[in-house]
Amino acid sequence: MTPRELKKALREEALARRDALDPQWRIEASLQMAEAADRLDVEPGMVVSGFWPMRSEVDVRPLMFALADRGARLCLPAILDKETIVFRELVRGAELVDMGFGTFGPGPQADVLDPELMLIPLAAFDDRGHRIGYGAGYYDRAIDKMTARGHTPRLVAIAFDCQEVERVPDQDHDVQLPAILTETGLRPFPNGL
Numbered sequence: 001m002t003p004r005e006l007k008k009a010l011r012e013e014a015l016a017r018r019d020a021l022d023p024q025w026r027i028e029a030s031l032q033m034a035e036a037a038d039r040l041d042v043e044p045g046m047v048v049s050g051f052w053p054m055r056s057e058v059d060v061r062p063l064m065f066a067l068a069d070r071g072a073r074l075c076l077p078a079i080l081d082k083e084t085i086v087f088r089e090l091v092r093g094a095e096l097v098d099m100g101f102g103t104f105g106p107g108p109q110a111d112v113l114d115p116e117l118m119l120i121p122l123a124a125f126d127d128r129g130h131r132i133g134y135g136a137g138y139y140d141r142a143i144d145k146m147t148a149r150g151h152t153p154r155l156v157a158i159a160f161d162c163q164e165v166e167r168v169p170d171q172d173h174d175v176q177l178p179a180i181l182t183e184t185g186l187r188p189f190p191n192g193l
Contacts, residue, residue: 003169010165011132014124017162019056029160029183030059037066039186040156042117044071049087049115049153052076054102058158060119063181064090075113076105077138085138086112101134114146118153120177123163129177129189130168131157143175156181 001009042048050064051057064074075087079099088110096104120139124132133139146153157180170176179188 003171006169007132008135010168011123011135014132014163014165015056018160021056021160021162023056026056026160027059031062032183033058033060033158033181034062034066036181036186037063037070040067040117042067042070042072046072046117047075047087047113047115048072048117048119049075049077049113050090050119051121051158052096052099052103052105053121057121058160060121060158063119063158072117073113075115077142078105078108078110079138082136083138083141085142087115087142089113114149114151115153118143118155119181120155120157122157122159124165124168125157125159125163125177125180126165126168127189128168128170129157129180130170130174131177132165132168140175154178156186158182 048064048067050060053059068074074090076090077085078088079085088106090106091110094110095107097107099105122131122133155177157177159180159182161182161184177189179186
């Protein structure tokens with residue numbers, strides 16, 4: 001099995017486990033994760049990217065709002081084309097537009113920001129900090145572009161514990177995560193926070 005085929009199989013298995021979680025439990029777990037806002041070391045004015053949840057993902061909005069209460073400027077990914085996302089500022093009361101994939105984000109009139117802290121969704125992860133996304137590579141490319149410009153955001157994955165797999169086949173282009181937040185708390189990976 002090629003790494004790509006293995007990633008696809010692991011993605012499907014992890015997402016099936018996540019989909020099987022009780023919807024009410026997912027809501028409670030998402031709210032519980034918001035309590036970790038103080039452990040993320042966000043300073044007033046810091047730019048934090050989150051994501052609009054799709055399907056059975058963690059609803060990161062309570063955590064984002066808790067970070068906003070601490071002074072963070074929020075942004076969400078906006079899909080520009082099949083390869084590119086940018087992060088547009090999320091301002092209270094501003095219109096959100098359909099980004100596809102069942103997710104929403106600020107429209108083209110919103111300011112594009114470079115996040116200092118990125119809350120990253122994923123399909124599966126392992127205990128080394130390797131992740132499997134949804135297969136389109138948006139986040140890997142966006143992080144690479146920021147890094148090439150000299151901007152290195154702090155990365156924290158967001159998932160449920162049931163999305164952990166034994167080992168993600170890692171490839172050269174994959175971004176290794178320093179930490180993950182799940183319903184059991186914030187956990188650093190070997191390359192640390």
